[in-house]
Amino acid sequence: MDEKSAKSKKIILDILILIIGLSIGYAIIFFALGLGDTWGMTLHYIPDYDSNNSTLELVVLTEDDFQKYPALKEAFLTRDTNVDTSDPEKRLYEVNFVVVQTRQQINEIREYILNKVFYWEGGYYSAIMPIE
Incomplete structure (x- = not known):
């Protein structure tokens, strides 16, 4: 036994x-393989953006941008458009957060959004992702 x-x-x-x-x-x-990586991208609304006094590149988004960067499209199309912008102390207002799934998408979109301000439907936005 x-x-x-x-x-x-x-x-x-x-x-x-x-x-x-x-x-x-x-x-x-x-x-x-990068399949376990997920990073978030935060979209911020900038109500008082002054393109004349900015060193950031201004990008007017097109459908081509949205096809190349689906997370960017998701961020803009599902953003909160009812943000209270009455606080004079704030310069940025978070309007959305989306998850970017693969390492390749993370690297591509991070490189694309770097040092840019996006113009979309009459407003100015910045997209931010954490650095690895």
Whole structure:
């Protein structure tokens, strides 16, 4: 009985080691491919933007921009348009937050939005993402 019990425990231990090993391997591959990365992009409304006194590039968004950067399209089309802008102390008002799914999309959109102000439907906006 002790020999059977020892064999059973060894089999159970081997199965647990296999499951843990496969889980770790899966996690390494998943994150190495960038599939586990998700970053957020925050869209801010700038009510008193002055393009004459700004060093940022002003971009008028087009459908081409939205096709190339779906997260940017989602951010603008689902933004909060009823933001209270009465606080004189604030210069930026957060109007949306969207998740960017893959590492490639994260890198592309981060590079695109850097040092830009976007003009859309009569308003000025900035998009911000954290730095890796």
